[in-house]
Amino acid sequence: MDRDGLDPEDWEAFRAEAHGLLDLCIDRLRDARDYPWQLMSREAIPHLALSGEGHGEIAASRRIAREILPYHTGNTHPRFWGWVHGTGLAQGLLSEIVATTMNSNAGGRDHAATYVERAVIDWARRVIGFPDTASGVLVTGTSQATVVALMSARTRALGASSRAEGVQGAPLVAYAGAGVHSSSAKAMELLGLGSRALRRIPESDTGMDMNVLRAAIARDKAESLRPFAVIGTAGSVDMGRFDDLETLAQIAQAEGLWFHVDGAFGAWTRLADAPWRHLSDGIERADSLACDFHKWLSVPYDCGLALIREEVDQRAAFAARPAYLEGQSAGLAGAEPWFCDYGVDLSRGNRALKVWMAVESLGEVRLGAAITMNCRQAARMGALIEDTPGLCLMAAVVSNICVFTAAESLSPEEQSALNTRISHELQLSGKAVFSTTKVKGITCLRAAFVNHRTRDHDLTEALKAVVEARDALKLSGVL
Ligand SMILES: *Cc1c(COP(=O)(O)O)cnc(C)c1O
Numbered sequence: 001m002d003r004d005g006l007d008p009e010d011w012e013a014f015r016a017e018a019h020g021l022l023d024l025c026i027d028r029l030r031d032a033r034d035y036p037w038q039l040m041s042r043e044a045i046p047h048l049a050l051s052g053e054g055h056g057e058i059a060a061s062r063r064i065a066r067e068i069l070p071y072h073t074g075n076t077h078p079r080f081w082g083w084v085h086g087t088g089l090a091q092g093l094l095s096e097i098v099a100t101t102m103n104s105n106a107g108g109r110d111h112a113a114t115y116v117e118r119a120v121i122d123w124a125r126r127v128i129g130f131p132d133t134a135s136g137v138l139v140t141g142t143s144q145a146t147v148v149a150l151m152s153a154r155t156r157a158l159g160a161s162s163r164a165e166g167v168q169g170a171p172l173v174a175y176a177g178a179g180v181h182s183s184s185a186k187a188m189e190l191l192g193l194g195s196r197a198l199r200r201i202p203e204s205d206t207g208m209d210m211n212v213l214r215a216a217i218a219r220d221k222a223e224s225l226r227p228f229a230v231i232g233t234a235g236s237v238d239m240g241r242f243d244d245l246e247t248l249a250q251i252a253q254a255e256g257l258w259f260h261v262d263g264a265f266g267a268w269t270r271l272a273d274a275p276w277r278h279l280s281d282g283i284e285r286a287d288s289l290a291c292d293f294h295k296w297l298s299v300p301y302d303c304g305l306a307l308i309r310e311e312v313d314q315r316a317a318f319a320a321r322p323a324y325l326e327g328q329s330a331g332l333a334g335a336e337p338w339f340c341d342y343g344v345d346l347s348r349g350n351r352a353l354k355v356w357m358a359v360e361s362l363g364e365v366r367l368g369a370a371i372t373m374n375c376r377q378a379a380r381m382g383a384l385i386e387d388t389p390g391l392c393l394m395a396a397v398v399s400n401i402c403v404f405t406a407a408e409s410l411s412p413e414e415q416s417a418l419n420t421r422i423s424h425e426l427q428l429s430g431k432a433v434f435s436t437t438k439v440k441g442i443t444c445l446r447a448a449f450v451n452h453r454t455r456d457h458d459l460t461e462a463l464k465a466v467v468e469a470r471d472a473l474k475l476s477g478v479l
Helices: 011-030 057-068 091-102 112-128 141-159 184-192 212-224 247-255 266-271 274-279 310-317 352-387 412-429 456-475
Strands: 135-141 172-177 198-201 226-233 258-262 288-291 306-310 401-406 434-441 442-448
Touching: 011 057, 057 352, 057 456, 091 352, 112 135, 112 212, 112 266, 112 306, 135 141, 135 310, 141 172, 141 184, 141 226, 141 258, 141 288, 141 306, 141 310, 172 434, 172 442, 184 198, 198 212, 212 226, 212 247, 226 247, 247 258, 266 274, 266 288, 266 352, 274 352, 306 310, 352 401, 352 456, 412 442, 412 456
Parallel strands: 172 198, 172 226, 226 258, 258 288
Antiparallel strands: 135 306, 288 306, 401 442, 434 442
16 A cells, blocks of 8 residues: 555545545535525534544545535525525536546646636637637636736736836726725725725616716816726626616726726626626626626636736736746647736636536526526516515615515614514525615615526515514514
């Protein structure tokens, strides 16, 4: 028996364990409806502490199956609608096994992971409608993609020398709707521009107010500030709102601004049926797009995409290769361009394979149908809420998100307390996962549909559970 190196001591025992674990995982996904989120027992948590002693892969695998696997986020369950969490794909099991087996470093070089990632980016480019001058890179998610995109914008605005010189107090300002995701503010902070330089433009159900935007740009220019970017949102995280991207593209062009779109989940309405497809019209005119594969395309976590309209802008912002990373005309170090020149990371996993698997196995039509189904479900839940005494929609259902209160007759404070309690009760009982958000000072229940396992009966049953929890809480006098 070879005890040097780190491979399993007994490959046949390892094989048997792996097959058993795979069967268990397939059962969990096939029977996902039987496995809602459950609270991990407080006593079990300290058991995860690592003593540092090795107990062998068979023992470790058994512990994973018993002590870790049951305590998932719950987003694989059909009645999970909290935040915006993708459901995942059973098909991802296959690509993840192969990705681990290959253990590719996709920072660059000449091997399949590089070509798979190019194929995935090219597919996304075509769906979004970017020209073939576009480039991109797969990253952890939209948060990091936003940094990549806005760094490209910053470098275009200040010139390549700003990479060495820093921003030197350049008064760059950017604009976004009031409902813009916090990741855009964080990106502004990371880029040394500060989140205060991100102007929040008031918005309605149809996105940001374009007159206020124009006035804000004019005011900043008059004050000798340098407007450099406008961020359109395709699917706001709270409400599922879409900015009018066509108009934003026109304004950006007229004002000389970089037009970035946060399309974390909403970009994929490009694959949906009308009318939802048209929500993202104009996205093809953006200079950059940040979006996720792990939300509405259901690709297993984590996986996002930064897509930049002009490759030169992305390269100008990120390319940097010391001598030990020089490309070669032959051998493994070929296959320019390398992805390390398009983003922050040098060593990178093979994220692209699970996207390739999703698109190659399911195709655009089925992926798009799941998105259309979710938009219909949100509309249907909205209608059910309107028809249920005491429940009240707190915002128009624009795409896939429903925000409502469970007791409209109570005071704002009582509603907030009640809605919060209902969300806890339903989560803890495994009946459904709603998250919460605030509208006009009231903490509301919120359902975001990016779940390909949800069926219509889940909507009625979940709302019934909301009403029951509300009535029980009222009766028990907690309010
Ligand atoms: C989720 C989300 C983000 C952040 O994306 P991550 O993948 O979580 O980093 C940004 N914007 C919107 C609209 C989102 O829904």
